[in-house]
Amino acid sequence: MSDSNTIPVIAIDGPGGVGKGTISALLAEKLNWHYLDSGALYRLTGLACIQKGISFDSINDVTLLAENLKVIFLPSGGILLDKVDVEALIRTEIAGNNASIVAAIPQVRDALFKRQKAFLKLPGLVADGRDMGTTLFPDASLKVFLTASAEERAKRRYKQLIEKGNNVKLADLIGEIKERDERDMNRSASPLKAAQDAHIIDTSELTINEVFDEVMRLYKK
Numbered sequence: 344m345s346d347s348n349t350i351p352v353i354a355i356d357g358p359g360g361v362g363k364g365t366i367s368a369l370l371a372e373k374l375n376w377h378y379l380d381s382g383a384l385y386r387l388t389g390l391a392c393i394q395k396g397i398s399f400d401s402i403n404d405v406t407l408l409a410e411n412l413k414v415i416f417l418p419s420g421g422i423l424l425d426k427v428d429v430e431a432l433i434r435t436e437i438a439g440n441n442a443s444i445v446a447a448i449p450q451v452r453d454a455l456f457k458r459q460k461a462f463l464k465l466p467g468l469v470a471d472g473r474d475m476g477t478t479l480f481p482d483a484s485l486k487v488f489l490t491a492s493a494e495e496r497a498k499r500r501y502k503q504l505i506e507k508g509n510n511v512k513l514a515d516l517i518g519e520i521k522e523r524d525e526r527d528m529n530r531s532a533s534p535l536k537a538a539q540d541a542h543i544i545d546t547s548e549l550t551i552n553e554v555f556d557e558v559m560r561l562y563k564k
């Protein structure tokens with residue numbers, strides 16, 4: 344058994360800051376399934392480029408880095424890159440933006456394809472990203488596409504950052520989110536879009552628990 348015809352997959356796609364990560368982690372925990380945070384792989388590739396002084400324009404070098412990333416996803420939630428915990432480093436706005444620059448390179452996406460497929464194991468997989476339902480797991484048992492306006496997503500992020508003591512401006516966050524949406528939606532390789540058979544959930548007016556319950560309801564159905 345090695346594909347998503349036989350191993351159940353829930354694909355959760357959508358733009359940045361829509362709550363995919365939180366919902367996906369909750370689902371994986373509840374179902375006791377594996378969890379793929381595909382965005383982390385693009386974030387790690389971007390970070391590795393910065394750390395090694397590789398320009399995002401050097402497609403061959405960036406691709407080689409993506410192919411050879413030494414990553415360990417710790418069960419506790421941390422992420423090791425070359426044995427160093429980089430969880431905090433890859434979660435910044437800049438790391439998200441860098442991730443979306445390297446993610447637009449088709450060769451980088453190919454390099455990370457197999458690594459993502461390797462997460463597909465019994466008893467099941469919750470896969471979170473932009474192209475889980477369209478490219479990685481087109482046969483997924485359930486495909487969900489979460490949406491919310493850029494303003495709403497920026498407001499949520501703003502709240503989180505302010506609570507952590509960061510000094511940020513809401514207008515800057517809205518601008519950054521829109522810029523990343525644009526890049527993710529308009530690239531040629533696996534652009535951000537809902538699969539034809541995805542269930543679209545607008546999370547603007549919903550709490551995390553309400554979104555979680557709705558996805559579980561769809562899965563049980």
Ligand code: C5P
Nearest residue numbers: 359381382383385442443446472473474
């Ligand atoms: O989901 P997250 O915000 O961590 O993703 C960071 C960036 O990685 C996204 O803006 C997107 O450009 C890229 N990405 C992607 N395909 C995925 C997951 C993430 O292109 N499956």
